Amino acid sequence: MAPRVTCYGGVGEIGGNKFLLEDRDTKVLLDFGKGFSDGADYFDSKIEPRNVNGAGDLFEFGLLPEIPGLYSEKSLQNTRLKYTRPQVDAIVLSHYHTDHTDRIEYVDPEIPVYCGETTSLIHEASSESSGSPLDGRELRTFRTGQRFTVGALEFRPVHVDHSIPGTYGFVVYTSDGPLAYTGDFRFHGPAGSMTEEFIEAAEASKPAVLLTEGTRVRPEAEGANASEEEVLKGAERLVKGSRKLVLSTFRGNDTDRINTFHDAARASGRRLVVSMKTALLLEKLRRDPRLEVPEVGRDVDVYVRRKKTGRLDDSDYYTWERPFLDRGVSAEDVRKRQAESFLHLEVWSFPELIDIRPDEGGTYIHAATEAFNEEGEKEESLVRNWVDHMGFSYHQLHASGHAPMSEVGRLVRAVKAKRVVPVHTDHPELFAEFRRGSGWELDVPVKGRPVRVSA
């Protein structure tokens, strides 16, 4: 078969990336994630797909592609798709975000997963604390520049800047010209130069096809694009201006944000206090020689919440939590050191505030994406209620994990591919605005329709 790529997810939607790349008899999936709104018309927190039915409940609504030789026997036990030995050679993963990884749980465990070394450490931490879709699979790890071959395809991974460490784009050499895949990217984080390196590598390959994300490609006027550096300045201002407790909600696996808030805390004599889950991740990531993250105990503290008996008794805690008990701080410790603490608190841990009983007048920093749908608005109003109840002030401070539209356009023009396929975007048609007289062809993807890769 001549080389071709078929999009089964990330088509007219943000997230859910699932791209099948075929060349001769080789088949590789680039990412295999869950879309953010995947199945929202049929399922929610009350009506969930049944685990016992494997992939069946998702096939029912076309939420997973029925690709032969991809899924595990267990996933297919109750479906019309018959189980066969693996016919897909590998999954190549760009980074460890659910919209790129989460459907791998249905895949035959005999199919190997290629991922960055950092991703395998993040997986290890998730696996120990809450389980990972990569559990029970053979991981073959790479770093930037380490090419690897799967059948007829050669992959060159190139790191990019994004809101989780260990994110990659790829140049894939097929038998009839290269395909470049961006994964998720931005330029305004601390590692923006890595995305420039991806552009250089992609352009130098003279790609036949560019598969690019466009999360922030939208018809609305482009707003200000806050950088991580600006988040640091904003946080320093807020932390210095407060003599009470500072609280913040942010993604606990975004190590850029952890470093930013660790710096902001230090600049005003405070200590960042993180959740046990984040502490576990930080301990794993310290094994990565290329990453700089704070050390638990020395640089940041770990918050220990009460469980069952309410005492810090080993038997109340999971095995992975126990090593943190001696080094942890309790609700009472935080209350005693309100003016010296900068507490990371996920939304689901808000009831801890009842135990902490902070003084009125503290500062709350919402360091995550602003609400963009009904569910997000509901959550925001809950958060505001808690913040009001505690007598705290509310502040929004965030740098996106994705490049704004103008910078996506700059990447597309710089890479100079023959054909551009926009994915991971609500508005693929808007990529036409980037063309301005240049000769490339815009190919708005259709779910399940192959796109030929030809030089």
Ligand SMILES: [Zn+2]
């Ligand atoms: Zn991502």
